[in-house]
Amino acid sequence: xxxxxxxxxxxxxxxxxxxxxxxxxxxxxxxxxxxxxxxxxxxxxxxxxxxxxxxxxxxxxxxxxxxxxxxxxxxxxxxx
Numbered sequence: 001x002x003x004x005x006x007x008x009x010x011x012x013x014x015x016x017x018x019x020x021x022x023x024x025x026x027x028x029x030x031x032x033x034x035x036x037x038x039x040x041x042x043x044x045x046x047x048x049x050x051x052x053x054x055x056x057x058x059x060x061x062x063x064x065x066x067x068x069x070x071x072x073x074x075x076x077x078x079x080x
Contacts, residue, residue, distance in 0.1 A: 028060040036060035 028042035036044045043063040049055050 026062055028062050031060040033058060033060070 036042045047058040
C-alpha cells in the first residue's frame with residue numbers, strides 16, 4: 001500500500017492540474033472578428049501600435065459580462 005500512495009497522489013495532482021487549466025481558458029480566445037462580434041460575451045479589440053513601436057494585432061476578449069453569471073455577491077456585516 002505504501003507504493004500506491006505516491007502514484008495515487010501523482011495522478012490526483014495531474015488530474016487537478018489539467019482540470020484547472022481547462023477551466024481557466026477564455027471562451028473568446030482565438031475567434032476572428034466576425035465570430036467574436038456575434039457573441040455577446042465577447043468583444044473585439046482592434047489592432048494598435050504600442051508606445052515602443054510594437055504592433056499588436058486585433059484580438060477577441062471576454063467583454064466582462066462572461067464572469068458575472070457565476071459570481072456570488074457577498075454582503076459585509078454592518079459595523080457598529
